[in-house]
Amino acid sequence: MSATAGIWDMAKRHDHDELQQQGNRMMQSMERYPADASGIWQGEHLFLGCHDQWVTPESVHQRMPHYDSVRRLAITGDVIIDNREELFSQLGLNASMHDIPDIMLLLHAYDKWGEQMPRYLNGDFAFAIWDESRQQLFLARDWSGNRTLYYYQTAEKFIFASTMEALFQTGDVSKKLSTPWMAEFLTTVAMEESTDIQATVYEQIKQLPPAHAMILSADKSSIYQYGTLLPDEPLRLKSDGEYVEAFRDVYSRVIRAKLRTRHGVAATLSGGLDSGSVVSYAAKILSGQNKPIYTYSFVPIPGFKDWTSSRLMANERPYIEETVKHVSRIHPVHDHYMNFADRSPLSEVEHWLSLMEMPYKYFENSFWIRGIFEQAQQQGAGVLLTGARGNFTISWGPAIEYYGEMLKKFQWIKLYQEMKLYSQNAGIRRKKIIQQIQQSAFPRLSRTTRDLGRPDALKWINPELAERTGMAERVRRAELELVGSDTMSDQDIRLDKFSNLATANKDGAVTSKISMGYGVWERDPTNDPRVIKFCLSVPYNQYVQNGMDRALIRRATAGDLPDKIRLNQKVRGLQPADWVQRMLPMWPAFTSEIREICQDPAAAAWMNTSNIMEALNEVGDSPSAEAAFNPATRLLMRSLIMGRFIRSLA
Structure with missing residues (x-):
């Protein structure tokens, strides 16, 4: 959660002091963020800076930016690496070096693999390495974009930072809005901002996309995608039990890595499977350690009358308390239930605009998300565990679509058995289930675009602007790329979530900026590259079994979560209905x-x-x-x- 900045004066127009003054203004603009130490480094016509937050035990007293005089490499960045043990083995580092900071580990990786090194990394990172020997700047951003990296580039100058405001402080960058970005933002029904994954709200500012790296020299630059979250091949194991054990192994290793902090451990906790599984697995890992888990749960304001359907649950507290009671048998859990009665989406607008540096759409949850980070900060947490991406990874498993596939494959006897069990588990009449299966199997025959009630994509934008810029038609096409066509399967939509980097841009910016703002690193095991690739490689039949949707995580949490939570298919949480x-x-x-x-x-x-x-x-x-x-x-x-x-x- 470090705030970083850098300037490369390629045209050599500024002397040492002028460059330092520009860099210092950038650094001053980021003093709003918590930091344990601040530092700068200057080479010939190059400035690097960092407000450093020491989150992990290894990061304490590290010097950032860091210059390696032997390799002639300088580095600054916002970095936490989750696969340290794997890297130590691959890099051939001896045991005496196992306490080195993550930032130093990156230099060893760059020394061995050069520009290919990001593909070997798991974690959250945005960093820049100055290769003095090659007179080359190398930058990279993590797979899911959980750290931001903005830049301004001309033929004469390159400026980068964790925030856009820092770029404005140089005096080189204007706040002219980007018309294409604004037009897409105003016409995209989904939460995403723009299909141009390098664009930002400002015309002169770009962002390095997730899973991308950049190589910059005085006479050329290139940006490339270093990898994808999609698996290389499907996973084929011998039994259902082997899939569960394989999942437990991956999930446990990832959560253990996310727990690495010199501070306290906190977690968001709802009444469902995703955050519940994160907390239960974390409790087993922390068992015996003097480090309790602080959980934070949103509940509605007093006097709220639940107007939602019987299958939705606006107040999840009874289910959350069941999880806390069960997990506390293994490890202490200090649970907190917060209604933030004095807050609303309206009270949060100024804070979120300042934090995000751009307009946003996800206002409904804004007040309690910020409140939870404030609480975690006050209680000394270093990491805040979440399960935000779990619906598309660990707890994926849309039963109706799977049954539709069985129908089309004439697997009618097995389908009948599954429907009978699913009806009992979910509390839904079989007649209704049959209708849903038919709609899923043959969507074009059972519904029309009008039936879907899709919002009007052009309702928000100035119609003259849409017509004059030609953005109306472009955004209609772009929306299909972002949210999927009306007949996309759940599997297609799921894959799109991890291949569409516009989604990662939006989610990553929120994660990065709120973590940086409160000095509490949001860590989501359900969005870890290893978990994503594993879950995407698992066969469909592991996710829907014996009348259970989300079957893999239900089986993998047997004994870890109470059955009231683990086997619940009748209600789901809804935040916030108030x-x-x-x-x-x-x-x-x-x-x-x-x-x-x-x-x-x-x-x-x-x-x-x-x-x-x-x-x-x-x-x-x-x-x-x-x-x-x-x-x-x-x-x-x-x-x-x-x-x-x-x-x-x-």
Whole structure:
């Protein structure tokens, strides 16, 4: 969670002091982030800086940036490496060196593998290595983009940093908005920002994409993808039990690596399988150590009346308490249930715009995510474990689609047996299950695009802008790349989640910036490259078995989670269903600001203010809690966020 910066004056236009002054301004802009130490290094026409956070035991007292006079290599970065033991073996390092910091391990890896070294790394990283002998700068970003790396590049100068604000401090970079990025952001129904994985909200600033590296010399530069998260081949084992044991082995090794910190250990905890499995496995690993697990769980505000369906659970506390009770038999768990009654998505807008440095769409959870990081910071946590990506890795297993495949393959006897068990486990009538299977197996015959109720992708953007720039048609095509076509299978959508780097850009930026902002490193074992590749290689029939969806994680947590959680197929958690109710005391101020934004020419140049006002009239002055799922309500909140961002640039 270090904040890094660098300048290479390739044209040699600045003397030593001028370059240092520019670099120091970059560093000063990042003093808002917690740091254990700060340092700079200057070579000939090169500046490197780092506000360093010592998260792991090995990082204490490391010097960042670091210069290796023997190899003539300088390095700065934000790095935590999870496969240290594997690297020590591959690099032939002896036991006396096993306490070296991760950043030093990277220099050994670069010395052996050169520009191919990122493909050997597992962890979260964004770093730059100055190869003095070659007069070459090498930069890389991790597989999932969990560390950010922004840059500004001309033929004469290259500037990079962990934040965009640091680039502005040099005086070389303007805050002119990128029209293509803004147009895609305003028209992409999904949470992603832009299909251009190098673009940012600002025209002059680019980002190094996830799973990419960059080689830069005075006369040329190249960016390349060093690997993919998709598996090389499917996994074939002899029995169901072997798949479970193989999963447990990979998952345990990954969680053990994520627990490496010199501080405390915290975790988010819901009433489901993903975060529950993370906490239960972590408890076994920490058993016997004097390091309890602090868990943080969101619960609705007092007085909230659950308006959701009987198959949804807005308050997961009873299920969470079951998990805590079960896991505490192995290792101490200090559970915290927080409603953040004084917060709402509206109260968080200024903080998140400052943190993210760009507009955002994921406002519903913003208040409790920030609150949990604040709590983890106050209680001295170094890492915050999550299971955010589990739905597509460890707990994947859409039963209905699998049964649809069985139907098409005429496996009717086995299908009947599965349906009978699934009906009992999930509490759904078989007639309804049959209808769902038919729709999954033959989607084009059972539904139309209109039936899907897809949101209008052009509802938010200024129509004149969409027409004038030609972005309307482009974004329609781009949306298919981001969220999948109407007939994409669950398997296709799953694979797209890990091959589509636009998704990684969005998720990674949130992880990086909130971790850096609070000095607590978010670590998600369900999004580790080793877990992803393993889970994607496992056959479909391991994920749906004996009337169970998500069958692999259910079997792999036998004894680790209570059966009430492990075998639950009847209800699932929903967060947060109370966000509109939270905003009701501020609703007059909220609607007043929406009207002001719609009257502002700067905002109207980008957004369709007529549609926003229609949405305001639809939602009204006193919406019910159920309005949380109304697309019109979401449009209003997103418009306020965008409006504040645009007006902040005036």
